[in-house]
Amino acid sequence: MIYSEEKSAGLAMPLIAILLAIAGILAMLVVTGGRDNHAAGRVWVPQAQQQGAGK
DSSP, X not given: OOOOOOTTHHHHXXXXXXXXXXXXXXXXXXXXXXXXXXXXXXXXXXXXXOOOTTO
């Protein structure tokens, strides 16, 4: 039997899914990269009070 269907459609779906995933990852990097996240990684540590020996 001769089929007139093209078999290239089997490769198109995974390729489209991969391209959409890459585009989504890049979009998230652009969105999160624009914010000022420097303060988010900082932790405040109180300094220990030094008691003077002459007091």
